[in-house]
Amino acid sequence: MQISAASSFMLLFQWRLIQEYLTRRNRCFPDEQSFLTICCALGVTFCTILSTTLFDVIYLNLAVLPACIGALYGHRRSGLSLAGFFLLCTVLFSRPPGLDHFLIDSGLLAFPLVFALAPSFKRSPLPHKIGIFLIVLFPTILAVLLEPYLWSGHSIYDTTPDELLLIMAYLCLTTVLGGVFIYFIETAWDQLQSKTQMKDISEQFRWESHKLRQITDAAGLNIMALDNRGYVTELNEYMLDLIRLHNPDLTREMILSRSVCEIFNKTIDDQTFDRLKTIVRNNQRSNAKLQYDSRTYQVYTAPLRHNSGALAGNVLIVQDLTEEEKMRTELDNVERLTLVGQMAAGITHEIRNPMAVVRGFLQLMREKSPSDLDSYYQIVMDELDRANGIINDFLSLAQSRISDMEPVQLHSVIEDLGPLLWADANLRGQTVELKLSGELPRLHLNVREIKQLVLNLARNAMEAMEAKGVLTLETRLTGEQVELVIRDTGSGIPQSQLENLFVPFFTTKSHGTGLGLSLCLSIVERHGGKIAVASEEGYGTEFTVSFPCQTADLPLEING
Numbered sequence: 001m002q003i004s005a006a007s008s009f010m011l012l013f014q015w016r017l018i019q020e021y022l023t024r025r026n027r028c029f030p031d032e033q034s035f036l037t038i039c040c041a042l043g044v045t046f047c048t049i050l051s052t053t054l055f056d057v058i059y060l061n062l063a064v065l066p067a068c069i070g071a072l073y074g075h076r077r078s079g080l081s082l083a084g085f086f087l088l089c090t091v092l093f094s095r096p097p098g099l100d101h102f103l104i105d106s107g108l109l110a111f112p113l114v115f116a117l118a119p120s121f122k123r124s125p126l127p128h129k130i131g132i133f134l135i136v137l138f139p140t141i142l143a144v145l146l147e148p149y150l151w152s153g154h155s156i157y158d159t160t161p162d163e164l165l166l167i168m169a170y171l172c173l174t175t176v177l178g179g180v181f182i183y184f185i186e187t188a189w190d191q192l193q194s195k196t197q198m199k200d201i202s203e204q205f206r207w208e209s210h211k212l213r214q215i216t217d218a219a220g221l222n223i224m225a226l227d228n229r230g231y232v233t234e235l236n237e238y239m240l241d242l243i244r245l246h247n248p249d250l251t252r253e254m255i256l257s258r259s260v261c262e263i264f265n266k267t268i269d270d271q272t273f274d275r276l277k278t279i280v281r282n283n284q285r286s287n288a289k290l291q292y293d294s295r296t297y298q299v300y301t302a303p304l305r306h307n308s309g310a311l312a313g314n315v316l317i318v319q320d321l322t323e324e325e326k327m328r329t330e331l332d333n334v335e336r337l338t339l340v341g342q343m344a345a346g347i348t349h350e351i352r353n354p355m356a357v358v359r360g361f362l363q364l365m366r367e368k369s370p371s372d373l374d375s376y377y378q379i380v381m382d383e384l385d386r387a388n389g390i391i392n393d394f395l396s397l398a399q400s401r402i403s404d405m406e407p408v409q410l411h412s413v414i415e416d417l418g419p420l421l422w423a424d425a426n427l428r429g430q431t432v433e434l435k436l437s438g439e440l441p442r443l444h445l446n447v448r449e450i451k452q453l454v455l456n457l458a459r460n461a462m463e464a465m466e467a468k469g470v471l472t473l474e475t476r477l478t479g480e481q482v483e484l485v486i487r488d489t490g491s492g493i494p495q496s497q498l499e500n501l502f503v504p505f506f507t508t509k510s511h512g513t514g515l516g517l518s519l520c521l522s523i524v525e526r527h528g529g530k531i532a533v534a535s536e537e538g539y540g541t542e543f544t545v546s547f548p549c550q551t552a553d554l555p556l557e558i559n560g
Helices: 002-023 029-049 064-073 076-093 099-105 108-123 126-151 161-218 237-246 260-265 270-281 322-368 371-398 410-428 447-463 516-526
Strands: 052-054 058-060 222-226 232-235 286-292 295-305 311-320 406-408 431-435 439-441 443-445 470-478 481-487 530-536 540-548 556-558
Touching: 002 029, 002 161, 029 064, 029 076, 064 076, 064 108, 064 126, 064 161, 076 108, 108 126, 126 161, 161 237, 222 237, 232 237, 237 311, 295 322, 322 371, 406 410, 410 431, 410 443, 410 447, 410 470, 439 470, 443 447, 447 470, 447 481, 447 516, 447 540, 516 530
Parallel strands: 431 470
Antiparallel strands: 052 058, 222 232, 222 311, 286 295, 295 311, 406 443, 439 556, 470 481, 481 540, 530 540
8 A cells, every 4th residue: 555655646747747748748847847746745645644553663654755756856945845744744644653753754864865965866867866866765764664673672683584574675665666766757757758859840840841832832833742653742832733724623632642644644745745754754853845735844853862862752843934935035026126226227327328329310310311211210219219118117127216106096097098008909909998996095106107007017918818808907995905906818827927927037928028017016015005916827817906095194085
């Protein structure tokens, strides 16, 4: 019963550690110390209540074990409180009573040693702690065992062998039990700290994983992790969105733990799939550009390795370069236009002046030459005028700002050009249709440049049609955009040529310069607008020019 009572505080302390781990993590070390002191006080109470005198000789009370343990582990204040409580229990319950028995049974004389060794006890490793505990405990137990012979007049020689054996067993049991208690407490604390550290590490790992996912999502890259077999182990939101762009039915759960080749096999063409499969299975750093579904992707792969250097999989990074490719194309066009502007600046003074002189002398020579040579002079002057027109186109492309902007109605510009367009169409056997919207806002436009824009697009459309072709000019208001649509019924433009239509010097005509559409694009951009082309071979082509309504600060007008 004494052993059970002395061990009761260990059960309470173990329960406390389990609850501490399950409910309140990251607690400070003194909290457990204080609770251990309380558990020791309960153990002292139980042991003192159950104390007795063995054979009317030996006072049997193991309360000294929890009392010493609590004083050694606890703070000085809690240790003094526990010692005072132990003395009180000894006064109330110890047998036989008396001051002499009280001094021995309570171990009062050993408590100064306990508090003196407590600081070094807390800092010592487990073997040293057991040694310090035995240094404190052994004299106290020995004094209790020798008390009858010191105060009661009993002789050691009167003790029977059985009594002596029992005394030695009690002494050994007390010391061994005290060492076991110390070992149990230290082991329980170490396990709690190990579990807490593991839980902290696990929590930190989860946070780092979450943080890494946030970083990959913020980077704007499509990232996917693969194992050694090419199966998907993780992917970020950008990669998920990219896959859903081509296969909307796939979910994250469907993608994970599936082969990357299986995922992309049904969404990309065979040639692109073969290249991607080669990249994934290469298990080396690679960098390749893939074209799929009118989009351009840059695919990076790199191997993932364990600390030992063994291959652990691959990381697949896909970057959408579609917009960058468009910007690069536009920059190339800008560079070409800049080059054209530089050329035009030199051509203006170096060529136009000599050409003007040549044309003037040709006119003089024509007047003094026979009339049968007039046709030859006219051919030469027409060619000079054609060359001068090309130079003017260069100058228009080189222009970087808009001059003479004024609020005008787009319909009035088209109506001014009507007679010229109808006359040109009649010569070709074609017709012109106007579909003008009932209401349009007035826009800030450069009338001369807009006329040049409409004439260039309309004449291109006429040249693309045979006789009986129909040229349609349509205006409409779409949201905050005023749109001018020029549509023909010609043979259409091949898809392979649509991307190069506005590139300077690109032309499909046998006698074209390739500057007409470049000039149109330059005019539209100077007005803050956009130009789009839709064409289908055999059905014709449609040019749509959009002007922002913000360029006009005037109210809507109804064109009657």
